[in-house]
Amino acid sequence: xxxxxxxxxxxxxxxxxxxxxxxxxxxxxxxxxxxxxxxxxxxxxxxxxxxxxxxxxxxxxxxxxxxxxxxxxxxxxxxxxxxxxxxxxxxxxxxxxxxxxxxxxxxxxxxxxxxxxxxxxxxxxxxxxxxxxxxxxxxxxxxxxxxxxxxxxxxxxxxxxxxxxxxxxxxxxxxxxxxxxxxxxxxxxxxxxxxxxxxxxxxxxxxxxxxxxxxxxxxxxxxxxxxxxxxxxxxxxxxxxxxxxxxxxxxxxxxxxxxxxx
Amino acid sequence: xxxxxxxxxxxxxxxxxxxxxxxxxxxxxxxxxxxxxxxxxxxxxxxxxxxxxxxxxxxxxxxxxxxxxxxxxxxxxxxxxxxxxxxxxxxxxxxxxxxxxxxxxxxxxxxxxxxxxxxxxxxxxxxxxxxxxxxxxxxxxxxxxxxxxxxxxxxxxxxxxxxxxxxxxxxxxxxxxxxxxxxxxxxxxxxxxxxxxxxxxxxxxxxxxxxxxxxxxxxxxxxxxxxxxxxxxxxxxxxxxxx
Numbered sequence: 001x002x003x004x005x006x007x008x009x010x011x012x013x014x015x016x017x018x019x020x021x022x023x024x025x026x027x028x029x030x031x032x033x034x035x036x037x038x039x040x041x042x043x044x045x046x047x048x049x050x051x052x053x054x055x056x057x058x059x060x061x062x063x064x065x066x067x068x069x070x071x072x073x074x075x076x077x078x079x080x081x082x083x084x085x086x087x088x089x090x091x092x093x094x095x096x097x098x099x100x101x102x103x104x105x106x107x108x109x110x111x112x113x114x115x116x117x118x119x120x121x122x123x124x125x126x127x128x129x130x131x132x133x134x135x136x137x138x139x140x141x142x143x144x145x146x147x148x149x150x151x152x153x154x155x156x157x158x159x160x161x162x163x164x165x166x167x168x169x170x171x172x173x174x175x176x177x178x179x180x181x182x183x184x185x186x187x188x189x190x191x192x193x194x195x196x197x198x199x200x201x202x203x204x205x206x207x208x209x210x211x212x213x214x215x216x217x218x219x220x221x222x223x224x225x226x227x228x229x230x231x232x233x234x235x236x237x238x239x240x241x242x243x244x245x246x247x248x249x250x251x252x253x254x255x256x257x258x259x260x261x262x
Numbered sequence: 263x264x265x266x267x268x269x270x271x272x273x274x275x276x277x278x279x280x281x282x283x284x285x286x287x288x289x290x291x292x293x294x295x296x297x298x299x300x301x302x303x304x305x306x307x308x309x310x311x312x313x314x315x316x317x318x319x320x321x322x323x324x325x326x327x328x329x330x331x332x333x334x335x336x337x338x339x340x341x342x343x344x345x346x347x348x349x350x351x352x353x354x355x356x357x358x359x360x361x362x363x364x365x366x367x368x369x370x371x372x373x374x375x376x377x378x379x380x381x382x383x384x385x386x387x388x389x390x391x392x393x394x395x396x397x398x399x400x401x402x403x404x405x406x407x408x409x410x411x412x413x414x415x416x417x418x419x420x421x422x423x424x425x426x427x428x429x430x431x432x433x434x435x436x437x438x439x440x441x442x443x444x445x446x447x448x449x450x451x452x453x454x455x456x457x458x459x460x461x462x463x464x465x466x467x468x469x470x471x472x473x474x475x476x477x478x479x480x481x482x483x484x485x486x487x488x489x490x491x492x493x494x495x496x497x498x499x500x501x502x503x504x505x
Contacts, residue, residue, distance in 0.1 A: 005369070
């Protein structure tokens with residue numbers, strides 16, 4: 001694994017992001033839009049005094065963490081799609097770049113974007129709603145780390161599917177994460193879901209993060225068990241999805257489809 | 263004895279039940295420009311893509327610089343490069359950004375110096391700051407060649423490098439390739455459908471048809487062997503003979 005090659009692909013995407021206002025905005029647009037939409041709704045609900053004092057904080061925390069997770073996933077899926085749209089996969093894979101280096105650069109790009117998105121959301125949350133993301137304390141770090149890794153997992157999975165089926169599957173890059181949202185207990189606890197599908201929620205690492213976040217906000221206790229479950233599940237999924245991507249890459253090479261990807 | 267830069271032995275590729283390449287063997291020797299010729303669907307592109315490790319062969323071996331790709335991929339790909347007008351560089355990057363990206367991918371030490379050297383060689387200095395999507399076909403061809411020389415390759419795979427170029431730019435490109443071969447001692451595997459061009463530039467040619475090697479030799483020797491006027495007639499003879 002060579003740093004200069006990972007660096008090369010990172011810069012390749014940063015050139016685009018720094019020059020293109022729409023691309024730069026894409027990092028912030030949806031998370032900020034969600035924050036505005038749900039944030040103001042939360043304020044309205046609070047005024048109605050339908051719930052306890054923590055409702056707004058819980059919703060805002062959910063919105064911000066969801067936005068970060070969404071960005072982590074989309075960042076790497078879209079970075080991959082950029083190469084497909086530009087038909088650049090041949091160019092980069094006739095260099096000594098390995099699949100692992102390609103994946104590593106994509107994951108790091110996701111990390112860079114998540115830092116940018118998190119910073120903007122934290123600042124906006126503070127200014128607009130007096131919500132301090134750092135009130136989650138130490139737990140914020142493992143929460144963000146777990147969301148980042150699970151975003152990578154979903155991103156790599158959609159990359160592998162796009163590799164197999166071409167751009168006809170690109171809708172997954174933008175929509176797959178939405179499919180997870182209802183089961184991930186983002187805006188309501190797992191207990192609100194029908195009992196029969198609660199087990200699906202517990203298979204999703206982000207569920208533990210959102211449940212954990214609510215525990216921190218409502219009780220002030222850091223739920224170590226939730227963090228560990230999310231971490232273990234993420235590591236297993238990350239290993240599996242990397243093997244899946246590698247297998248799909250080799251399958252595509254065998255079928256001669258790498259250059260026909262469109 | 264000539265040194266083989268590429269050694270292909272019994273190379274085969276099936277796509278499902280369809281054989282695209284049927285156990286071909288050939289060598290490309292150090293310092294030569296070797297033409298890989300054949301009609302559409304002959305198996306040239308599949309062969310080149312197997313050499314580039316973009317397609318996994320069904321059977322056979324490929325050695326480059328005496329080594330197989332497995333276990334030596336980084337070393338081999340670091341010492342070769344590829345250029346094709348059909349595979350353009352990202353249009354949404356500036357020319358300089360594309361060159362920097364690929365220089366980094368190849369681990370070029372003096373990126374600035376290397377780009378300046380190639381920009382002068384290919385006369386692309388004036389449009390380094392332009393978006394790649396805004397380049398003309400001729401400019402793109404020169405940019406592709408500049409990218410292909412960033413890592414000072416010992417082996418260059420060129421897939422129809424002059425197709426879609428006007429006669430003037432095509433001629434300049436050929437002269438440039440001969441200059442590269444002579445000055446930098448680069449071995450080239452060259453595909454083209456322009457037989458006059460192949461006669462002019464290639465030291466040796468390999469004819470492929472229906473996934474098999476039909477013949478090989480110097481253009482002059484093949485013209486003499488088949489009793490034809492030129493390589494174009496030889497091409498037609500071989501292509502039609504095997505239909």
